[in-house]
Structures are given as structure tokens and as C-alpha cells.
Amino acid sequence: xxxxxxxxxxxxxxxxxxxxxxxxxxxxxxxxxxxxxxxxxxxxxxxxxxxxxxxxxxxxxxxxxxxxxxxxxxxxxxxxxxxxxxxxxxxxxxxxxxxxxxxxxxxxxxxxxxxxxxxxxxxxxxxxxxxxxxxxxxxxxxxxxxxxxxxxxxxxxxxxxxxxxxxxxxxxxxxxxxxxxxxxxxxxxxxxxxxxxxxxxxxxxxxxxxxxxxxxxxxxxxxxxxxxxxxxxxxxxxxxxxxxxxxxxxxxxxxxxxxxxxxxxxxxxxxxxxxxxxxxxxxxxxxxxxxxxxxxxxxxxxxxxxxxxxxxxxxxxxxxxxxxxxxxxxxxxxxxxxxxxxxxxxxxxxxxxxxxxxxxxxxxxxxxxxxxxxxxxxxxxxxxxxxxxxxxxxxxxxxxxxxxxxxxxxxxxxxxx
Amino acid sequence: xxxxxxxxxxxxxxxxxxxxxxxxxxxxxxxxxxxxxxxxxxxxxxxxxxxxxxxxxxxxxxxxxxxxxxxxxxxxxxxxxxxxxxxxxxxxxxxxxxxxxxxxxxxxxxxxxxxxxxxxxxxxxxxxxxxxxxxxxxxxxxxxxxxxxxxxxxxxxxxxxxxxxxxxxxxxxxxxxxxxxxxxxxxxxxxxxxxxxxxxxxxxxxxxxxxx
Numbered sequence: 001x002x003x004x005x006x007x008x009x010x011x012x013x014x015x016x017x018x019x020x021x022x023x024x025x026x027x028x029x030x031x032x033x034x035x036x037x038x039x040x041x042x043x044x045x046x047x048x049x050x051x052x053x054x055x056x057x058x059x060x061x062x063x064x065x066x067x068x069x070x071x072x073x074x075x076x077x078x079x080x081x082x083x084x085x086x087x088x089x090x091x092x093x094x095x096x097x098x099x100x101x102x103x104x105x106x107x108x109x110x111x112x113x114x115x116x117x118x119x120x121x122x123x124x125x126x127x128x129x130x131x132x133x134x135x136x137x138x139x140x141x142x143x144x145x146x147x148x149x150x151x152x153x154x155x156x157x158x159x160x161x162x163x164x165x166x167x168x169x170x171x172x173x174x175x176x177x178x179x180x181x182x183x184x185x186x187x188x189x190x191x192x193x194x195x196x197x198x199x200x201x202x203x204x205x206x207x208x209x210x211x212x213x214x215x216x217x218x219x220x221x222x223x224x225x226x227x228x229x230x231x232x233x234x235x236x237x238x239x240x241x242x243x244x245x246x247x248x249x250x251x252x253x254x255x256x257x258x259x260x261x262x263x264x265x266x267x268x269x270x271x272x273x274x275x276x277x278x279x280x281x282x283x284x285x286x287x288x289x290x291x292x293x294x295x296x297x298x299x300x301x302x303x304x305x306x307x308x309x310x311x312x313x314x315x316x317x318x319x320x321x322x323x324x325x326x327x328x329x330x331x332x333x334x335x336x337x338x339x340x341x342x343x344x345x346x347x348x349x350x351x352x353x354x355x356x357x358x359x360x361x362x363x364x365x366x367x368x369x370x371x372x373x374x375x376x377x378x379x380x381x382x383x384x385x386x387x388x389x390x391x392x393x394x395x396x397x398x399x400x401x402x403x404x405x406x407x408x409x410x411x412x413x414x415x416x417x
Numbered sequence: 418x419x420x421x422x423x424x425x426x427x428x429x430x431x432x433x434x435x436x437x438x439x440x441x442x443x444x445x446x447x448x449x450x451x452x453x454x455x456x457x458x459x460x461x462x463x464x465x466x467x468x469x470x471x472x473x474x475x476x477x478x479x480x481x482x483x484x485x486x487x488x489x490x491x492x493x494x495x496x497x498x499x500x501x502x503x504x505x506x507x508x509x510x511x512x513x514x515x516x517x518x519x520x521x522x523x524x525x526x527x528x529x530x531x532x533x534x535x536x537x538x539x540x541x542x543x544x545x546x547x548x549x550x551x552x553x554x555x556x557x558x559x560x561x562x563x564x565x566x567x568x569x570x571x572x573x574x575x576x577x578x579x580x581x582x583x584x585x586x587x588x589x590x591x592x593x594x595x596x597x598x599x600x601x602x603x604x605x606x607x608x609x610x611x612x613x614x615x616x617x618x619x620x621x622x623x624x625x626x627x628x629x
Contacts, residue, residue, distance in 0.1 A: 070627055075492075075502035079542070105539065120457045128456065129449040136448050162620035166627075186445035198463055204545045206538035208463065257460055266466045268535035272526050275589060281514030283525075285589040291596065301620075325603065333614035337607045366614060376603035377596055381612065388597050392518050396595075404616065417617035 062088075067098060068165060073154075078106035079205075081148065083169030086295065086316060087302040091343075092143070092173050092351040096227050099172035101234045102148055104205035108254045112238040117222065121198075121260035124189025131238050134222060137179040142221070142244070143350040145318045147171040147290045149247035149274055149395035155382070157391050159402075159415040164300035167401060167413060171318070173351035176242050178223030181216050181258075194260040198267070199241050202256035209250045210264035211243065215288075219244045222255065245320030245349040246288040247395070249274050279390035290320035292379050293398040294327050294354070294371035305409035308362055314355045315340070319373035323347065326372040327354040333366035333402060333416055334381065340369070365405035366416065383417070462538055462546070466528040468579020472537075474550030475574035478567065481559030484552050488541050497521070497563050507563045513588065523564025527589060529573075529581035533557050554578075 034040040058065065067082040074080040084100040101107075112131045120126040151170035154160045161167050190213075197216050201207035211220070221242040224231060231237040236253025243250045249269055264270070264286075276284040294317035299305050317324045323346055328337035340356040354369070371379040382399040404414040464470040486495060494500050497507030509519030522532050537553045539545050548556070558573040561581065567573065573581075620626060 068627065068629065070625075072502075072625065076542075105542070105545070118452055118457065118460055120452060120461060124443065126452040126454075126457055127449045128452045133448045137446060158618040158623070159620040160623050160625060162626040183445070187447075187449055189443055200460075200463070204539065204543065206462070206545060208534075208538070259461065259463065261465070263465065263467070265463055265534075266528050266531050267463075268526075268531055268539075271528065271531055271589075272520060272522075277513060277518055277520070278590075279514065281518075282588055282590050283513075284593060285591055287593045287595065289593070289595070328605070328607070334612040335608075335610050335614060337605075337610070366616075370605065372603050372605070375596075376601050378598075378600040378603065378605045380598040380600070383613070384598050391516075404619070413620040414616045415618040417613050417615060 064088075065098070067100060068169075070154075070161065070166060079104050081150075081170060083165045084172050085165050085302075086169055086171070086297045087164040087300045089297070090314075090353075092316070092345075092353050093227060094172035094174055094351075096174065096229065096232050096235070099146075099174065099226075099232070099235060100148070100170050102170070102248065103203070103234070104207055105203050107234045108201075108203040109233065110202070110238055110254060115238045117239065117255060118257045119184070119188045119260075120257065122191040122194035122262065123185070123260050124191065125187075127188050129184070131224060134179055134184075134224060134239065137183050139177055140180055140221065141175055141177050142242075143173060143175045143345075143347050144242060144244045145171055145173040145290075145320075145349060145351045146242075146248045146251055147293075147318070147320075149249060149287075149290070152397040152399070152401075153394040155399075155401070155413075155415075156386075156393055156397055159413045162301045162413050164295060164297055164302055168295040170248070171316075171351070173318075174226040175228070176221060176223040177225035177228075178221035178239075178242060181220045181222065182218075184222060185217070190260065193262045196261050196264050198257075198259040198261065198265045199250070199252040199255060200257040200259070201236075201252045202254045207249075207252050207269065208265065208267040209252060209269055210267060211250060213260075215243065215246070243288075245290060245322075247274060247290055250288065274395060276389060276395055277392045279392065287396060290318075291396070291398045292319035292321070292324065292371040292373040292377050293317070294324075294369040294379060295401060296329070296367050296369045296403060299367060299405055299411050300403055301411045301413055304411050305360055305405060308360055311358050311360050312355055313340070313358055313367070314353065315369050316351045317342075317354055317369070317371040318349070318351045319371065319375075319377070320349060321377065322349070322374045324352040324371055325374045327352075328370045328372070329354075329356050330368045330370070331358065331365045334368050334370075334400070337370065360405075360409075362407055362409075364407060365403075366414075367403040367405060367411075368400050370400055382415070462534075464530045464534040464537075464578070466530045466579065468530060468575065468577075471530065471533065471575035471578050472550045473575050474554050475572050476551050476553075476555030476558050477572055478555075478558040478562030478569040481555035481557070481562070484548075484555050485559045488548065488552070489556065492542065497560060506560055510564075510584065513585070521564070522560050523566065523584065525585050525588070527583050527586045529557060529561060529566075529578050529583060532560060533578055 065088040069082040081102040117129045148170035241252045296315040327340045340354040343353040404412045492503035499505035509521040509524030512519045561567045
């Protein structure tokens, strides 16, 4: 039906020529005076000059493309979270100003001149590095997704929040510039007994997490830039820890210290918070990796279908274990699947963009996507996760979501069962 | 005397050479500076479950009640019951395997050291690292007392915080058992799959989504 070969070919043929309005613009109806054959109002006059916006910002017509929070979730906006508007983004790069924020004591304001990173504990030399010191090490530039372990946490028991942004938006994907910790540690040396690292932030929450030494030496970075510019204050300016593929809470922002020890530190975050309570009352601990996941960003609750005919379904997939190998899409609630097109670059532990065209003639749809990574892991549905982990979990919900497209083209987050 | 000076000089030379070779061979880039023990002491505030890192100090729940009322109760309530959406700190015993688990310092936190570490580094909210070590021990003792873990005259200190046995200390599972789902062979069902497709819930009916 919807993914019939004939339709697909027709859709591909239509690519490039069909304008696809992804959002309802501020001005709903076009002003006929601006349309052919008339001269649009912006043409005769001069526009603003190069001095008007020394640091540019998006068009005023894009003013609804913003991070949003759910006020009832938390007690205070300083210890809270907001969400990336995935439904409005294209490609795989999250613009810096739209990367979701999670703070435990607000945004620390740090003059980079006063920034110091201390490395102490089971090292040959306890040392202190300035930001300038860090930038003189060999650098790497790598794309990584950062996902909060609680992304989708409100959806464990049922469909709760009616939006792609609120149910999947605790993820972002940027290119980091930084120094590999394995290079930094060549300067301090490591004692053989060093098995764990305590990473500590300098914000008022003094965020701390324990990380095993194997991960630290494998691919962790101290980053000072994202998408080509200095880290944003809300992302840890002037320096943060990057822990590729692992839960966002470990990516300590405003990082001030790495302590090496022989045991984990059992901090508040890794005991009372980022643990997964099972039905029998026991809880999994140190569940770090973010398993494969995907979401259809359009159509989605924020992106209704506005016109019958050809549609370009688009979405994002990622895996903390490696590369996304394949993404399948269903329009009938998971009974039948078609494989979507993955768009290069396809990088390890980075978001990947997928698209697939389909025809819509006004019928109800149950849209789903399913990611498969290069370990062979297949993104599960919620029932599989609930069967094993119960319904008291908060974290690591990487299950398949369902968007119901009604006959009017409106889209809702629903739970199937 | 002369001989002694020569020996000292030789020793110093040896030390100099070894220091130099350490710098040249072990430090790959010669960047950064050596941290003094005083610098490390100022920032190294973490406390481990075995009590390593616990600063010298002590306190009882009896003393902690007043400190808690002044420093903590406006958010957490006089008895740790929580105000508004601020966390409950007391109770929850026996709830972890129910549909409504209450995770508090008493019912869930596995180590007393973690309570000390967290309160000292991050509390009171908005005034972190302003409590004295003794005040922190007093508050931790008060929380342990309210959770029926110690008596109100028990003197909690750097010497015994690593020995407190918390009720849920054995409640955590390691290592991570994932992947814990069935399909890890990269080859899922593609056609006529046997999955439930009945709508059993809609987010819009729950009606908790912010409107803007």
C-alpha cells in the first residue's frame, strides 16, 4: 500500500520538485502582493548592513524553533531540563543554541582565564592545566551524540507527552574539538592501580560521576569547542568531559577535576539517580551505554501532514555502541516495515539522518521507526523492555514510539498494546 | 667535612638528573604545572564508601535537628518529608518493589558516605560548600536517625562513616546485563509481524503537555 514500489518510484521522481512545508509559518496565508507577478515588498528597499548582527541569529520567522521545558517535571528551573526541537531540525548537526540543557544548579559563569583542570589521585604527577595548556595538546574533532539517560523517561508507563520534542528531545549532536584524555594522561602518568576516574564539575552542584579507566583511555575527551565555536555556557564553557555513546549525565560540564582511584566513588548521581529500579526492588547500577534508538521527526505531533500526496518522512537514529546500520519504518504500527535511506555521513556514536518517501491519501497511519546498529542490536518495543525491566524504570527507554496520523493529518503520540 | 660535601653534591646531582630525565622522558608535551598538595587539598572533597576522603569532624542527630531546620527544612520539610516537588529524604522502606516506589536516603541510597559527599558539595541548594564539616556530619546523622539507621546520640564521624550499613546497600546489581532484549541478530521481522496494534493510550488524553 503506502510503500508500494510504484508509489516509491513516483515519490523519488517527485524529489526536488516538490516543495515540502515542514512547519506552519508565522504567517499562515501568503500575502498576494508578494507573489508573482508582483514585486515582493522586500525587493525595492535596502536591507540591514553587515554591522547589524555581528553574531547572527535565525530569521524572525523561525522564532518558534526553540528549546522548551516541562515546568511540572522539576522543582526549580536551575535544576531542570529543556528539550531540543528535533522536529524542526534537518541533517544531523544540532545548532549550538538548540542543544538541550540539563543543569543541577544553573549555568556556571566561568572566565576562561580563571579556568583550571586538576588531575590528582593515582597518577605519577598531580597536575593542573589551564585552558591554554589544554589547547596546546594534539586535538581531535569528532561528532558525537549526547543523550540524557532519562530521554523518554516519562513514557515508560504509557504515552504521556504529546510531542517529538518532549519525548525524544534530550539528545543533541555536535562536533567537538578537544584533547583525548589518553594524550592528557601522558603528561601526568598513571599508576597501575588506577582503575576508576571521578569526574567533577565546578558548578554549584559539583556534579560527579565515576568512569572506568578503560573508557577514559578509549575515546573520552576534554572538549572546549562545539560546532566550531567555544562551548556554550550551558554546555560547560570553557571545558567539558565527552564520554562518547554513554549517558549524558557522565559528560561532566564545567569540569574542574579528574581523580584517579582504585574503586568507584558511588556518587549521588550514580547511586540514587542513574540506576534502574526493577520489579523486584533491586536496581541495576552502572548502566552507561545508550543503546540503539530512532525517532520519526516528521510527521510527528508538532509536524502534522498538511497535504495529501507525496510526503518525505524523516527521522534520526543513533547508537552508543557504534554505527547505525539500518533503519526500518512502518506505517501500520509495526506489522510491515520498509527500510529507509540513511544519509551520509554515517559515523559511530553520532546521529544519523534517515528519510523515506510515502504517499498519503487521508487514511489513518501508525508511524514507527526501528534502528539496527552494527552490533546487530534491534531497537525494541516498549513491551519487550517492560517485560524485562518492569515499569518503575526512569532511564534507558530506547523503545519504538508510535505516532498516530488521523484522517485530518493531525499527529498524536499513542501507545499500542 | 670535604668528603661529606662531595657526597651531598653527588646526591643532588643524581636527584637533578633523575628529575630532568623524568621531565624529558615521561612528560610527553611538558604542558601544565605540578599541583601542590595544598592545591589538591582545597579541591579534593570527595568521600568514598569506605570513608576514604572523609574530612575530620563529627556530629549527632540530636545536634543535627536544629541545623536541618535552618539549612534544609524549607525545601525538604522538618522531617525530610519534602516540600512541593523537592525530594523526600525519609521513609519509603518496603516500597521499592511496589508500583509506587519511594527512593529516599533511607530506602534507596546504598552508602552513608554518598549522603555526606553530596550534602557537603551541593547543599544547601544555591549555597554549596558553605556548611562546616561538623554541620554536615550533624545533618547526615539526623537523616540516618530519621530513617531508623542510628540512634540520636550516635556520634557520626570521619572514623565511622565508612562503617555505616545502609538498608539498601545490597540492592544494586552489577554488571550491566544489557543487551537484555531478544533481538540482537540484526534481522527483525519485516512483513505481517505479530505485534499489538490496538491503541491503548493517547498522550493528549493524559493532558500534561505544555501548550505554547
